[in-house]
Amino acid sequence: MVDAPVPISPAETDAIFRVENLSKIYRSGNNQLAIFEGLNFEVTRGERLALVGESGAGKSTLLHLLGGLDRPSNGTIYYFSKDISVLGDSELAQFRNQEIGFVWQIHYLLPEFTALENVMMPLLIRGTSHAEAASASQSRLEEVGLGGRAGHRAGELSGGEQQRVVLARALVGNPSVLLADEPTGNLDYRTGEMIFELLTTLHRSHQLTSILVTHNWSFARKCDRVLRLEGGVLVPGLPNGVQPDARKEYL
Numbered sequence: 075m076v077d078a079p080v081p082i083s084p085a086e087t088d089a090i091f092r093v094e095n096l097s098k099i100y101r102s103g104n105n106q107l108a109i110f111e112g113l114n115f116e117v118t119r120g121e122r123l124a125l126v127g128e129s130g131a132g133k134s135t136l137l138h139l140l141g142g143l144d145r146p147s148n149g150t151i152y153y154f155s156k157d158i159s160v161l162g163d164s165e166l167a168q169f170r171n172q173e174i175g176f177v178w179q180i181h182y183l184l185p186e187f188t189a190l191e192n193v194m195m196p197l198l199i200r201g202t203s204h205a206e207a208a209s210a211s212q213s214r215l216e217e218v219g220l221g222g223r224a225g226h227r228a229g230e231l232s233g234g235e236q237q238r239v240v241l242a243r244a245l246v247g248n249p250s251v252l253l254a255d256e257p258t259g260n261l262d263y264r265t266g267e268m269i270f271e272l273l274t275t276l277h278r279s280h281q282l283t284s285i286l287v288t289h290n291w292s293f294a295r296k297c298d299r300v301l302r303l304e305g306g307v308l309v310p311g312l313p314n315g316v317q318p319d320a321r322k323e324y325l
């Protein structure tokens with residue numbers, strides 16, 4: 075079990091996230107739905123963690139909490155030594171903008187804007203000049219193999235290309251953490267594999283800490299570590315019958 079780890083002070087650990095006694099309970103009227111209660115775990119800086127579990131298990135909820143898009147009902151999320159669960163709205167927005175890159179199953183690009191303009195958004199929100207934002211965004215698009223499509227409208231790109239734009243947008247602000255929620259869930263098998271390989275390359279080249287929610291065991295078993303969210307608790311490791319992929323270092 076991952077619950078109740080030996081407490082470690084931030085100075086003694088490489089933990090980028092340290093989650094203590096985390097609960098998320100949705101309330102509506104007199105009803106309450108506990109998604110998980112009392113989760114304890116750490117994420118090591120630089121690791122690639124796969125988060126798996128059945129639909130409705132709470133994977134997206136957990137990712138939203140780590141990325142500061144939602145607040146815990148109880149418990150604490152330390153980002154290094156900073157407790158993000160007590161940040162005010164604007165501090166939390168700043169944390170998200172500076173530290174976290176998000177990738178979702180649905181791309182959330184603005185279809186009428188060009189690929190370049192979509193990638194520029196996080197930098198413009200941050201107050202970066204237009205010229206600097208455009209130059210950084212062009213570089214990121216080149217990194218994901220879309221340098222030649224910068225001027226194309228996002229709505230005119232294929233699903234795989236749109237997900238590449240999303241990766242460029244997620245990384246344009248140089249985040250430390252990449253949170254990817256079923257990033258290949260809407261793609262065909264081969265395109266999904268290409269996106270996973272790109273995630274692998276970018277994880278290394280940007281020295282990211284990555285958390286990947288996936289239903290795909292062939293992706294999960296290539297990650298450094300797997301956590302399964304089952305019945306409101308986190309269970310480490312692959313389930314019986316699924317072996318780690320020995321080739322992961324070659325991807």
Ligand SMILES: Nc1ncnc2c1ncn2[C@@H]1O[C@H](COP(=O)(O)OP(=O)(O)O)[C@@H](O)[C@H]1O
Nearest residue numbers: 100107109127128129130131132133134135136
């Ligand atoms: N804003 C919300 N209000 C109430 N229930 C919610 C809300 N968001 C998610 N849920 C519920 O929380 C559970 C976990 O959802 P989610 O984190 O999306 O699961 P997963 O990503 O593992 O499929 C589901 O039962 C879902 O219906």
Ligand SMILES: [Mg+2]
Nearest residue numbers: 133134135255
């Ligand atoms: Mg989900």
